[in-house]
Amino acid sequence: MQQLYPFPAVLGGDPDAPGGLDDMALALVLSAISPGIGGVLIRGEKGTAKSTLVRALAQVLPPIDVVSGDRFSSDPAEAHPLSPDGPFPADADVETRPVRLVELPVGATEDRLLGSIHLERALGDGVVEFEPGLLARANRGILYVDEVNLLADHLVDLLLDAAAMGRLTVERDSVSVTHAARFVIVGTMNPEEGELRPQLLDRFGLTVEVSAPRDPALRAEAVRRRLAFDADPEGFAGRFAAAEEKLRARIRQAQQLLPRVLLTDTALVKIGEICAAFDVDGLRGDIVCARTAVAHAAWQGRDAVNVEDLRVAARLALPHRRRRKPFDAPGLDEAELDELLPPEDSGPEPDPDGPDGPEPDGPEPDGGNAAPPEQGAPAPSGPGSTSTVAADSPYRARLFTVDGLGAGRAGRRSRARTSSGRRMGATAANFAGGLHLFETLRAAAPHQGTRGRIGGRMILRADDLRRAVREGREANLVLFVVDTSGSMAAAERMRHVKTAIASLLLDAYRRRDRVAVVTFRGTQAELVLPATGSVEIAAVRLDEVSAGGRTPLAEGLLEAGEVIRRERLRDPACRPLLVVLTDGRATSGDDPVGRSHQAAIHLADQGFSAVVVDCENGRMRLGLARTLADRLRAEYVPLPQVSAEALTDIVKGAA
Incomplete structure (x- = not known):
C-alpha cells in the first residue's frame, strides 16, 4: 500500500504547532467531525498541498464498524440500515476498517457515479442486478473531487443532492434502488481554470482560499519536508505517527462530544x-x-x-x-x-486622543487623502496618453455557436456528441455513453445460428455491444479579438464595446466556455489573456484595457490564428469561436487594408467559426467591418445587436 503524506506534516496541519490548524485543515477536520456541515470546497493556486492534505485526512479519522460483506458500508449499530444488501440478522458479522477516501475523476460518467445494472450478469444470465457506483462506495467516508470546477454540471448536481439528502435513489436500466449515501464531499479547484456556478458554490458547506506562503523560511521548510518524504516515505511517516494518533484521538473525542x-x-x-x-x-x-x-x-x-x-x-x-x-x-x-x-472580553475602549487613537488631520503620505477618481472616468492624460473607461452593467447577450457537430467537453454552447443528451443512434461499445440494448440485440441476432444457439438465451459476444450515441452541447474556446486603437478611444464608444464584451463573457461563463483575449493597437497585437476557464480574470483584464494609437488589424487577426493553432495542438477536439470587435479600420504598416484582408482570408480558409461585431457608430459609416466579415466568412453583427433583447425587437419589427 502506498504511503501517504502525513496530515500533521503539512504546514498548518498540526494543531499543536504554533498557530494551530490553518483554515484548510480546520475546515476538513470540522467536516469530518460533523458530516452534516456539507463538505468543503478548497480554492487555490496549483502547488498549495490541496490534494495532499485531503488524501491525508482519511488516515487520521477514527476507523468505523461495518456489516461484513455489505457493499454499502452499513453501520451495524443502526436498527434499519438503508442497504439493498439487507436486511441483516441481529448477529451479523462486523468488521472494523479505516474510513475510505473515494476519488471521483473529472471524466467519470453518470453510470460510474450512481451505479447501474451488472452488465455481464444481465446479458449472460438474464439477471437484473444493481452494481453500486462511487457514491455507494463513499458512504460513511470521504468523496474527493479534484478540479471539481471542471466536472460536468449535471454530475455536480447529483453528488451534491446525494450529500445533502444522505441517500441516493437510482431509477434507471430496469432497476429501482435506494441506499445510504452519507459522505463528506471535498472539492478542490484552481479558480484560474474556471469557477463553479453560484448555485453550486452554495451547496458546499464550507469554503477556504489557500495560497503558498510568502515567507521564505516557511517555503524552505515545506520543501525540506517534501524531499525528506520522497527519500524515505516510511521513515518520514514514522516521525509524525504520534502526532497523527493524537489528532485521531482528538477527532474521536469531538465526535463523541458533538451531540451534547x-x-x-x-x-x-x-x-x-x-x-x-x-x-x-x-x-x-x-x-x-x-x-x-x-x-x-x-x-x-x-x-x-x-x-x-x-x-x-x-x-x-x-x-x-x-x-x-x-x-x-x-x-x-x-x-x-x-x-x-x-x-x-474586549477590555477598555481605547482613548481617542491617546497613542492608539486616530491620526491627526492632514494629508497622508503619498497623498492618501486625495479623492480617488470617479469610477468610469478617464485617467488623467497628457500628450500621447491613452484613456481607460469601465463597462456598464452587462446585459443578456445573443447566442453565437460554432458550426457543425463537435466532440468537445460538455458545455452549453454548440452541438456535439456527448455522454448525455438526446439519443441519436448507436455505435461500437468503445464510445462513451449508456448501453443501447436494442441495438446490441440486433447486432447479435444474425450470428445466433453460427454460434450454435438452439432456443434458450441469446448468445452474446463483446463485439455485439453497442452504446448510445447522444447529442448534447459542448463548451468552446471563445477568442475575443478587440480593437483598442485610437479610432475606438472615444469614451462612449469604448464603454459600449466593453459592456458588450462583459455581456458576452457572462454568456461564456454560463455556457462553461474557455476564453482568451487578444488586443491590438499601435503597431502590434498582444495576447492579454491566454485561454482560461476563468471569465472573471478575463473581465478584470478587459476592464483595465486602454485605447489609443494606430490600428494594426492584420496583426490582431494573425495573433488570433496563432492562439488557435496552439490550443488545437493541446486539444485536437477544440472548436474555437472567434469574436472580433472592431470598426474595420486598418491604419498601421504598409498596405494595412490589403494585409488585413489577406489575414482574414487566411483565417477563413482554416474553417474557424467567427463573428465580427461592428463597433462603428455615427451617421457617416464606412462599412469596413462588414467587408472584413465577408473576407473572414463570419457572421456580421452591429454592436447594438449583441443584446438578445435588441435582436428580439428586430425580429418582432420585421414580422
Missing part, C-alpha cells in the same frame, strides 16, 4: 444577525453556520458554543455565499465581522 454541545437561542439569533448583515440569500448559510459552530466547540472540547465558535463558523461558511454576481469573487469583510462579533 449546547447551541443557545442567543447564539442562533446572532447567527441570523450575521447572515442578514452579510446579505446571505436563503437559510442554508444559517444552518451551516450553526452546525460548524457546534463542531468547532466540540473540537475545542467545550460543551457550549461561544463567540469564537461563531466567528470561525462565519469565516468558513459565508464567504462563498456573499457572491452576488458571476464576476464577483468570494470573500468576507473580517472587519465587519469583528463589529458584529466583538470579543467576549
